[in-house]
Amino acid sequence: MFSLEIECDPDERDLLIAELWEQGSEGIVELSPGRVRAFFDGPGRDGLLGLYPGAKLRIEEPRDWVQAARDLLQPMEVGGRFFLAPEWRDDPTPPGRFRISINPGMAFGTGVHETTRLCLEALEESLQPGMAVLDVGTGSGILAKAAGLLGAARVYACDIDPVAIQIAGQGFVGSVDAVASGSADLVTANISPEAIIHLAPDLLRVLRPGGVLLASGFEVQDVDRVKAALAGGGEVREKGAWALVRRG
DSSP states (O other), rough: OOEEEEEEOOOHHHHHHHHHHHHHOOOOEETTTEEEEEEEOOHHHHHHHHHSSOOEEEESSSSSSHHHHHOOOOOOOEETEEEEEEOOOOOOOOOOEEEEEEEETTTSOOSSSSHHEEEHHHHHHHOOTOOOOETTTOTHHHHHHHHHHOOOOOEEEEHHHHHHHHHSSSSSSOOOOGGGOOEEEEEEEEEEEEHHHHHHHHHTTTTTEEEEEEEEEGGGGHHHHHHHHSSSSSSSETHHHHHHEEOO
């Protein structure tokens, strides 16, 4: 058994994960938005190193690394209303909380990462029943699911990765530039800082007057340039080294 630690552009992470499964990975752990560790059993090491130059090889001790990776992810309470549980767990949902089943490793947004928790907490505080919500870069679909549970009247989701849309079970393949102006009361975008900056004009365009934008997926050091791209202003929230900007 060996593993490869691979770095990638956060925008390409979901495609990388899908490709690693196709290459026969026995399990994948998301170390950060731009870094994954994939476990392999058997030959093919040299070929994989050729496919992923710069990957860090590690020989693993004999053990069930798939189960070990699963064991790292425990059910958790997020905010005041959510309970995130891996799909293989049957832990009872605490009273008064919404249960969201997650499938780690297939798309970003398992709830473990600080940016996902920041978004869930901000979504809980910002979403009013009846709102129209757009989730840009939906990944696993966790934010779109949470919006529906909180009472959104309509939830739209998009991602440039077809695999992510398949996993999320809703939305369309594409980005915010395909969405009509003024069509959303609340927009979430838990993506990379570069993507937010690039999409900033459209993220603001699709908001209705008085709408709320929740942007995350970046570190605290990137806050100033993200805020500048979003026409300045906005409340900043932090969790560890990661940040969220709430505008509106």
